[in-house]
Amino acid sequence: MNMPFYVAPEQVMKDRADYARKGIARGRALVGIRYADGIAIVAENASATLRKINEIYDRIAFAGVGRYNEFDQLRVAGVRAADLKGFQYSRDDVDARSLANLYSQHLGQVFTHEMKPMEVEILVAEVGHSTDGDQMFHVLYDGTVFDEQDYSVLGGDADTITERVRSGFSDDLDLGAAVRLGTASLSGPDRTLSPTDLEVALLVRTNGRRCFRRLDDDALGALASSPTEPTEPTEPTEPTEPTEPTKDTG
């Protein structure tokens, strides 16, 4: 009879964590930054159709890095959980914290019990009715949750990027400054990222019931080029909601 080799549990966990970290580090990073009117999420993403940042509920957004199929599965599970909770109780009862806990439990379960851990890191952001209510939860591949205040960095090379965001962050950033800080932190000093390399979405405090909106390449270009903010994008006249038929996000 063949006996399986004994492998210490510490070693098993370490191998799994290394595996997940390697997978995540291969992907491109994203940052979430709090600014005066909400939360801006800037991701490096060459695809205009396969999204990393998405709407979960009225005031909640989801962003993921790593394997697309894995974080997209988590996103859909989040939309379902939120819509079911809002239907069963009230729209006010849906919050980012309980969603983050749900993700944390699922990721933790998969990490310890499945063949392979999920190679993802996710961000669950909620914009409050005032600045005090803004929340960002950063969930790791093994279910660890971080409650982050001003900014959150996910994905490969996170330490370097975090350092860049920290040095540029202040408490009163406007939208343009937040997006430029996010872009510069992702690109680093040696390269530049054009609007087509980026995916940017916002949770705008004053956007009505559904706070989530995307910034298209034109709006990004305008924000990137001028240091003083040219257009205030909270105008309801120019919605970039996913309701537009031209924006087929697949």
Place this chain on the structure above:
Amino acid sequence: MFPPHDDPGSNFPDLLRRTGLKQPAVSGHGPDDLPHATTCVAVRYVDGVVMAGDRRATAGNLISHRTMEKVVEADRHSGVAIAGAAGPAMEMVRLFQLQLEHYEKVEGSALSLEGKANQLSMMVRGNLQAAFAGMGVVPIFAGYDLRRRLGRLWAYDITGGRYEEREYVATGSGSLHAGTVIKVGYTEQLDRQGVLKLVARSLWEAADADSATGGPDALRGIYPVVATITADGFDQVTDTELATTFATVAEDVRVR
């Protein structure tokens, strides 16, 4: 989380069924004095469509509610108006709104207008058993079709039958009177002001002849809910503008 071969996709009603949250269907005969909602109309005009509904709900021969909102935003570019048993109708609208938003979030793009109309059709069909028990729901669906760049509207029957109309639709107990007013006054060149006056007049005449339809209530400041749906989305007309519109209608009636 569902396995890939057994996933409800973007179907919210199916998700409710799977999670055991779907309410059981009503069976047996309901009481006759449940609140009922009445007259709603939708009319096409040059920029899109306008929808309007009175505010009264009746239970038997009593007025049960004076401020009911029967015209509601389904999503950014469509609206739904309901007539029939108020409870099931409100629940249906809530589920319909949620389904449109759920689809949009899961799929990443909104349903086509035709798809939304079809979805509502299935929900009305699902209520058939309750309809035979006297709790039918007969909605109107209207919206701005972003692909075809025009306003479109649909009438339904209790079996879920869905009929697209070219000019206008009316539903509820006062629909005969309201529909006739619109039929006489309708032209293809109606602009916003013209169409607002036409729907205001239609609800006025319905309230005048049908006891279950409420007229404008200047004393309490309660006016019908009127909304336009254009390329810019669903926009509810303010009470101030409606007060002016109904004042001109009253003036027309006075000199008649």
